[in-house]
Amino acid sequence: MTEQTPSPNPAEAPIDPLSTHPASPFMHTEAPAPVAFASPPTPLQVVPSSSTWVLYRTQIEFGLAMLAYLMVLVGSVVVVQANPEASWRYVVVLFPVAPAAFVIWLFVRALARLDEKQKRIQMQAFGFSLGFTALITFGYGFVEGAGMPHLSWTYVLPLMAVLWALGAAIYTWRYR
Amino acid sequence: MAVQVKNRLRVLRAELSWSQAQLAAKLGVSRQTVNAIETGKYDPSLPLAFSMARTFKRRIEEIFEAEGTRV
Numbered sequence: 628m629t630e631q632t633p634s635p636n637p638a639e640a641p642i643d644p645l646s647t648h649p650a651s652p653f654m655h656t657e658a659p660a661p662v663a664f665a666s667p668p669t670p671l672q673v674v675p676s677s678s679t680w681v682l683y684r685t686q687i688e689f690g691l692a693m694l695a696y697l698m699v700l701v702g703s704v705v706v707v708q709a710n711p712e713a714s715w716r717y718v719v720v721l722f723p724v725a726p727a728a729f730v731i732w733l734f735v736r737a738l739a740r741l742d743e744k745q746k747r748i749q750m751q752a753f754g755f756s757l758g759f760t761a762l763i764t765f766g767y768g769f770v771e772g773a774g775m776p777h778l779s780w781t782y783v784l785p786l787m788a789v790l791w792a793l794g795a796a797i798y799t800w801r802y803r
Numbered sequence: 804m805a806v807q808v809k810n811r812l813r814v815l816r817a818e819l820s821w822s823q824a825q826l827a828a829k830l831g832v833s834r835q836t837v838n839a840i841e842t843g844k845y846d847p848s849l850p851l852a853f854s855m856a857r858t859f860k861r862r863i864e865e866i867f868e869a870e871g872t873r874v
Contacts, residue, residue: 742831743836744839745836802839802845
């Protein structure tokens with residue numbers, strides 16, 4: 628063990644803290660503990676209408692409304708088939724119109740929430756759908772007159788929907 | 804004669820280190836719309852252009868430029 632020799636240079640000599648001297652008026656105190664201040668509140672997060680969350684919520688609502696429509700449709704068909712002579716069957720077959728109207732309301736609301744480019748894509752897709760549906764239905768009407776089997780009008784809306792989805796995919800791809 | 808419109812959106816956005824999604828949220832449009840405007844595939848409406856100018860605190864002429872003209 629080596630004894631520390633005092634430094635010849637007074638400037639390098641260790642300095643006694645003022646509070647250690649018996650006659651010192653200073654008192655040794657500990658530094659105050661840091662105080663944990665609460666963080667300032669974060670600004671309210673505004674969810675824009677075009678956000679993914681709104682999109683998912685709309686899709687879930689749309690899916691649930693379609694499920695309700697299908698359940699009411701199947702139920703009304705079953706009831707009417709079990710009671711083919713009942714006078715109230717005309718009312719029961721119209722029951723699916725109510726959830727269908729809700730689906731349409733959701734659809735219109737979703738369209739209103741789109742931004743301007745998305746609205747333009749939808750407009751072009753509807754034009755695409757309308758034009759090709761007219762071509763296909765008129766074309767089939769002509770060949771039906773020549774002897775092809777008659778098809779129900781209920782096929783027109785699904786055809787429009789498929790062509791609208793195809794048009795939306797095409798025009799969305801063109802803006803990429 | 805159709806006027807070709809160029810814009811400096813990508814440069815201005817990069818200066819502020821904003822992502823396309825962040826800018827889209829500020830403008831209230833989709834990220835795909837911001838991308839289509841940046842790539843010149845879609846020209847925004849006048850209200851959206853004004854909204855961009857306000858967001859970047861610049862004049863519209865500093866963001867958009869018609870083909871063949873100088874700011």
